[in-house]
Amino acid sequence: MGDISKAADEAVWALARAFPEYSAHIRVTRAQQLAAGALGVSIVLGIMFAPRSFALVIATAMAVGFVANVLFRGLLIWIGAEDEPESAHIRWPADEKLPTYTILVPVYREARVISGLIEHLRALDYPRAKLDIRIVTESDDAETVIEAQRLATGDEFTVVQVPVCQPRTKPKACNFALPAARGEYLVIYDAEDRPEPDQLRKAVSTFDAGQKTLACLQARLSFYNARDSWLSAMFALDYELWFGFLLPGLSKLGVPMPLGGTSNHFRTTVLREIRGWDPFNVTEDADLGIRLAKRGYRVATLDSTTFEEATNTLGNWTRQRSRWMKGYMQTWLVHMRDPAAFVRTSGLPGFLAFQLFIGGAVFAALVNPMLWALFLLTQIMSFASGWIELGAPLASIALTSLIGGNALFTYAMMLGAVKRDWLHLAPYGLASFVYWLFISAAAYRGLWQLFWRPFYWEKTTHGLARMAIGT
Amino acid sequence: MTLGRGLNLSALLLALAAISAVLLIVVPGSLTALYLVPAVVVLAALVFERLRASRYSWSIAAALTAALFAQPNLLSMLLRPEGPVWFALVVCIIAISAADSLERRDPRSIILLGLSLAILMVVDPIGTLLAAFVLPALLLQPMLQRDRQKAFAFALLVLFLPAAMLLLQSQLRIASAADVPLWPPLMTGKNIISSAQSHISSPAAWLLASAMFSPAALLHFVWPAMRCDASRLYVWLGFAIMATFAVADLLGLRHDAFWLAASLLPVTGGLLASLKPTRNREFAATSATLFCMVGGWATLAL
Numbered sequence: 001m002g003d004i005s006k007a008a009d010e011a012v013w014a015l016a017r018a019f020p021e022y023s024a025h026i027r028v029t030r031a032q033q034l035a036a037g038a039l040g041v042s043i044v045l046g047i048m049f050a051p052r053s054f055a056l057v058i059a060t061a062m063a064v065g066f067v068a069n070v071l072f073r074g075l076l077i078w079i080g081a082e083d084e085p086e087s088a089h090i091r092w093p094a095d096e097k098l099p100t101y102t103i104l105v106p107v108y109r110e111a112r113v114i115s116g117l118i119e120h121l122r123a124l125d126y127p128r129a130k131l132d133i134r135i136v137t138e139s140d141d142a143e144t145v146i147e148a149q150r151l152a153t154g155d156e157f158t159v160v161q162v163p164v165c166q167p168r169t170k171p172k173a174c175n176f177a178l179p180a181a182r183g184e185y186l187v188i189y190d191a192e193d194r195p196e197p198d199q200l201r202k203a204v205s206t207f208d209a210g211q212k213t214l215a216c217l218q219a220r221l222s223f224y225n226a227r228d229s230w231l232s233a234m235f236a237l238d239y240e241l242w243f244g245f246l247l248p249g250l251s252k253l254g255v256p257m258p259l260g261g262t263s264n265h266f267r268t269t270v271l272r273e274i275r276g277w278d279p280f281n282v283t284e285d286a287d288l289g290i291r292l293a294k295r296g297y298r299v300a301t302l303d304s305t306t307f308e309e310a311t312n313t314l315g316n317w318t319r320q321r322s323r324w325m326k327g328y329m330q331t332w333l334v335h336m337r338d339p340a341a342f343v344r345t346s347g348l349p350g351f352l353a354f355q356l357f358i359g360g361a362v363f364a365a366l367v368n369p370m371l372w373a374l375f376l377l378t379q380i381m382s383f384a385s386g387w388i389e390l391g392a393p394l395a396s397i398a399l400t401s402l403i404g405g406n407a408l409f410t411y412a413m414m415l416g417a418v419k420r421d422w423l424h425l426a427p428y429g430l431a432s433f434v435y436w437l438f439i440s441a442a443a444y445r446g447l448w449q450l451f452w453r454p455f456y457w458e459k460t461t462h463g464l465a466r467m468a469i470g471t
Numbered sequence: 472m473t474l475g476r477g478l479n480l481s482a483l484l485l486a487l488a489a490i491s492a493v494l495l496i497v498v499p500g501s502l503t504a505l506y507l508v509p510a511v512v513v514l515a516a517l518v519f520e521r522l523r524a525s526r527y528s529w530s531i532a533a534a535l536t537a538a539l540f541a542q543p544n545l546l547s548m549l550l551r552p553e554g555p556v557w558f559a560l561v562v563c564i565i566a567i568s569a570a571d572s573l574e575r576r577d578p579r580s581i582i583l584l585g586l587s588l589a590i591l592m593v594v595d596p597i598g599t600l601l602a603a604f605v606l607p608a609l610l611l612q613p614m615l616q617r618d619r620q621k622a623f624a625f626a627l628l629v630l631f632l633p634a635a636m637l638l639l640q641s642q643l644r645i646a647s648a649a650d651v652p653l654w655p656p657l658m659t660g661k662n663i664i665s666s667a668q669s670h671i672s673s674p675a676a677w678l679l680a681s682a683m684f685s686p687a688a689l690l691h692f693v694w695p696a697m698r699c700d701a702s703r704l705y706v707w708l709g710f711a712i713m714a715t716f717a718v719a720d721l722l723g724l725r726h727d728a729f730w731l732a733a734s735l736l737p738v739t740g741g742l743l744a745s746l747k748p749t750r751n752r753e754f755a756a757t758s759a760t761l762f763c764m765v766g767g768w769a770t771l772a773l
Contacts, residue, residue, distance in 0.1 A: 081578040245578070407635045411585075414628055418578045426624035 008163045011175035015275040021337055022291055024281040024330045027454055029337050059374060059394050062367045063401040069360030070405045072353075076249030077241075077412055081419075092205050095127050101200050102132040102183030102268065106173040108459065110191040111147040117191050118151045125197040131156040132182040136173045140164050167455040171277030171284035178276050183268055188285075190262045194224060194307040202304045203265040215270040215297035216289070218247060219263035223310040226425060231317055232310035233428040234435045239310075240416035246357075248301045255353035256293035256346055258286030258331070263306040270297060280455050281334070283327025290335055290354065294345040311460060318442050319458040325362060325439075325446030330454070332359045364405070365443035368436055371405075374398040406433045510556045511549050515540060517563050518740035525744040531753045535743060538760040539683055539736050543771045548729040555733035561591045561598075563737030565605065566708055570701050570741060572625075573614045581625075585632035592636050597724050601715045602633050608707040613700055675770070676728035682767045684709045684735040686759035687742045694755065697746040705742035709735055 016023035028036070046054035105117060114135075121133055135148045139161040148159045162176045174188065185203065189195060203217050220243040226236035242260065250257040264285060274291055277284040289299050311317040335342060335354065343351045375398035414429030449456060515536055522532035540546050549556045564587040572580035588605065591598035606626060609615070615622035688709060691702045716731045743756045 078579070078582065081582070403635070403639060407631075407638075411628075411631050411635075414624075414631065415578050415581070417624065418576060418581060418628070421576060421621075423576075423618075423621040423624035426627055430627070 004163055007176060007179065008165050010179070011162075011172050011276075012165065012167070012279050014175065015278050016280075018275045019291075022278065022287075022334060024278050024287070024334050024454075027330075027450070028333055032333065032337065055394065056397075059397045062370060063397045065360070065363050066367050066371065066401045066405050069356055069364045070408045072356040072360065073246065073412060074408055076253075076357075077245045077415065078249075079252050080245035080247070080249030081415075082252075092201050093208065098127060098130055098201070098204060099184035100130045100132055100182050101126060101204070102134065102181040102186040103189060104134050104136060104174055104177050104181070104186060105189050105191060105193075106136040106170045106177075107144055107148065107191045108138050108170075108173075109141055109144060111143040113191045114144065114147045114151055117189075117193070118157075120194045121189075123197050124195065124200055126200045128154070128156050132158070134158045134160050134177050134181070136160045136162060136177045138162050138164065138168070138173070167279055167457070169279050169282065169284070169455065169457045171281065172279035174284075175276040175279055178271065181268055185265060186268045186271060187265045188262050189306065190308065192309040193262055195219070195263060196304050196306070199263070199302070199304040199306065200265075203302055206300070206302060207265075207267065210300070211298070213296060213298050214300060215267050215292050216259065216299045217265040217302040218243075218257070218259055218289075218299060219265065219302045220244065220305045221261060221263060222305050222307055222420065224307040225310050225312065226422070228310065228312040230428065230431070231314060232312040233425050234413070234431070235310040235317065236422070237413045237416040237425055237429050237432075238435070240420060240422070241412055243301075244416060244419040245412075250353065250357065251299065251301050253349070253353065254298075255350045256290045257299045258283070258358060259289040259299065261285060262308070263302075264288075265302065278334075281327055281330050282323050282455070282457055283331055286327060286358065287331045287334065290331065290358075293350060294335075294342070296345075314438075316461055318438070318445065320460040321439060321442035322445035322449065323458045323460075325365065325443040326449050326454070327446075328358055328362050329446060329450050332362065362443060365436075365440045366447070368405070369440045371398050371401050372437075375402055406436065409433070409436055507550050507552065507554070507556055510560060511540075511546070514549075514556065514560050514563055514737065517567065518737055521567065521740055521744040525746075526748050527744070527753060527756075531757055534757060535760055536740070538757075538764045539740055541764050542683060542732055542736075543679060543767045545729060545732050545736070549733060555730040557594055558591070558730060559733035559736055561587050561594060562601075562712070562734045563740075565591070566705065566738050566741045569605070569609055569708065570704055570745065572629075573609065573612055573704060574701060581628050585629050588629065589632040589636040592633060592640070597715060597719045597726060597730075599633075599637070600719055600722075600724070601712065602630075604711040604715045604718075605708065606630065608711040609704070611707060612704050673728070677731075679767055679770065680728040680731040681713060681735060682763045683732075683760060684713075684739045684742070686763050687739045687756070690746060690755055690759060691742065694746075694749075696749045697752060697755075699745060699747050701745035702742055702747075705738055705745055709738045709742065712738060 016025055020026075043054075043058075046057070103121065105121070107114065107117075110117075117135075124131070133152070133156050135152050135157065137145045137148055137159060139145070145159065145161060152159055158180075160177045160180075162173045165172075178186075185200075185207065187200070187203070199219055203219075206217055207214060221239055222243070223232065223236045223239060226233055247257055247260065270292070274288075274295060278287050281287045292299055311320055332354075335358075339351070342354070346354070374394060378394050378398060410429055410432040413432040413435070414426045417423050417426040417429070518539060519532055519536045522535055523529065527535065540549075548554045549559065564583055568580045568583035568587060571577065572584050588598075588602045591601060606629065609629065610622055610626055615625055688706050691698055691706050712734045713731070716726060716734075719726060743760070746752055746756065
């Protein structure tokens with residue numbers, strides 16, 4: 001086996017060899033299959049022998065899970081609303097004391113955004129000699145490789161070509177580039193990212209001021225094209241809520257925090273120690289955050305923003321969101337292989353937060369249309385005799401969850417606009433219940449893919465933004 | 472939300488809720504007044520801390536707080552189970568969060584403002600009316616007038632929770648096909664004080680109830696050096712509360728003067744705190760407040 005093939009093999013299998021329990025290449029374990037089977041049998045027996053009671057039990061369980069998820073998010077919003085960024089009162093080190101920083105930028109079929117990418121990387125306020133920028137391309141994507149080689153000139157740039165092998169995922173590409181990384185710290189950016197120029201300095205300062213267990217910093221993500229369309233405005237509110245409230249809330253609670261997309265700053269040694277990203281998980285960042293917490297490391301939020309491009313077409317958005325939902329399902333399944341071990345390593349609060357945040361996000365998205373359907377059904381069937389006895393409690397359950405859940409979700413989305421003072425976006429939040437139905441559709445698509453195409457990475461097309469604000 | 476010198480409102484409210492809940496369970500019946508003591512203490516602490524945060528000296532802040540609570544019969548009414556202490560507490564949170572949310576646009580204040588308006592609608596039938604008067608008072612503030620689009624979004628954020636509460640209440644009523652009092656003792660509108668002579672329609676009661684607020688508002692108007700955006704907000708809030716009670720009286724939602732006085736108490740405290748710290752501020756605020764307190768008792772005695 002040549003060096004390249006060996007490196008590619010390591011990129012794919014290093015995690016599965018060292019920590020097989022954390023690799024998503026096995027979708028469900030035997031125990032999980034048995035548990036799912038037992039649940040299926042119970043459902044069938046319930047429908048056969050006690051349909052009315054069973055319907056009430058199922059509806060109540062759905063409503064409780066749904067409302068618990070929404071209430072937990074409400075708690076996170078309250079905690080995360082207080083502005084106490086990790087890097088608020090930190091002194092920046094002098095240039096000569098700055099360490100080498102590796103920047104990984106995985107790109108695939110992104111030739112048209114390479115020039116913008118290089119421009120924004122060059123705008124970073126960090127000594128050139130201490131930058132190790134690796135544009136990670138796929139060797140069969142000639143157009144992007146040529147464009148990157150043409151534009152990424154300078155000693156700080158390296159264009160890495162990943163050999164073609166399965167799975168064709170971003171984490172595998174990052175794993176391939178990781179061994180050669182020279183930086184003490186390492187950050188991931190996407191092709192269309194525009195990080196604030198002082199982000200690397202802030203990250204270094206925050207790492208220096210923190211304990212050694214602080215392994216990762218998640219910068220805030222936001223969009224520069226929030227006003228492109230209704231969808232991009234909703235997506236912007238969604239991100240503001242996520243990175244402005246929910247993740248800081250998790251960070252302050254000290255429970256496992258799923259990393260989001262890009263702008264994750266790592267101590268490179270820790271990243272190598274945990275064998276990088278899981279190439280079989282399509283939300284490898286979320287999984288990585290949980291694995292870091294399980295190994296006793298801390299993840300915190302960084303008070304710096306990276307502006308991205310919001311997907312502004314429904315097709316593009318659905319592909320991206322269904323991948324995220326599928327990845328969350330993968331992550332939940334991987335970390336629920338041994339729940340007792342999870343409680344031992346992360347504590348009961350960490351375990352519960354994982355259930356409500358990762359499991360709850362998928363659960364709420366899947367259940368939301370069911371509750372709508374149940375509500376509509378009970379309204380229609382209320383005119384039929386014989387349904388009164390069952391229909392009234394069912395309608396109450398569905399209605400309470402719908403009003404409570406959807407109202408809180410709508411309010412939370414509108415609040416998302418407050419921190420960055422993008423109040424003009426808040427009225428869009430009133431349509432959140434429609435947006436949530438889109439999320440539900442993406443969740444069902446992700447569920448379908450989990451069975452039939454578990455490792456398939458649905459590509460999000462970038463470079464479609466029409467306008468930019470807030471940069 | 473941190474109020475002034477590290478007094479944390481959420482911690483206070485949590486402590487209050489916990490103490491009240493424990494006392495409600497442990498000492499039910501005639502001893503329920505016991506759980507009102509912490510509520511009054513928290514109300515006083517909020518007013519005191521607001522004054523301290525705006526650089527009033529410890530002694531002046533204490534004197535002002537004491538004078539505000541020492542209005543004729545107000546304290547004894549606040550300590551009655553059917554009295555206006557909860558109402559005053561919610562109004563206090565509305566006033567503080569309104570000022571904070573307009574000044575800093577921080578999410579917690581906006582949540583608190585919407586939530587307290589929503590709670591007010593459950594606590595008392597007059598709450599819906601008060602919410603309707605408070606909102607224009609907020610929207611008229613210069614901080615929002617500078618950007619109409621943001622003012623609209625702010626109104627949406629503030630109104631959302633009260634509107635959701637209205638929906639929920641109406642839905643519950645429809646569902647049970649009857650008028651369901653959500654909080655029976657407070658929703659009946661009956662209380663001991665309403666039978667007192669100081670009914671709101673009486674001009675003397677109006678005068679007594681607004682005694683503390685009016686001089687504080689006058690300081691804002693006649694002393695331009697003390698005027699600022701925040702004091703303007705409190706003045707408008709005070710007027711909104713007075714208008715609410717006047718309209719409620721016309722509509723037959725009968726409340727006694729102590730409810731108005733209790734609602735104006737935290738707003739007056741906030742107004743005094745928001746006046747610009749000029750050289751004469753402490754003297755003017757203390758004189759006006761003490762004069763009104765003494766005048767109030769004298770009027771009652773006569």
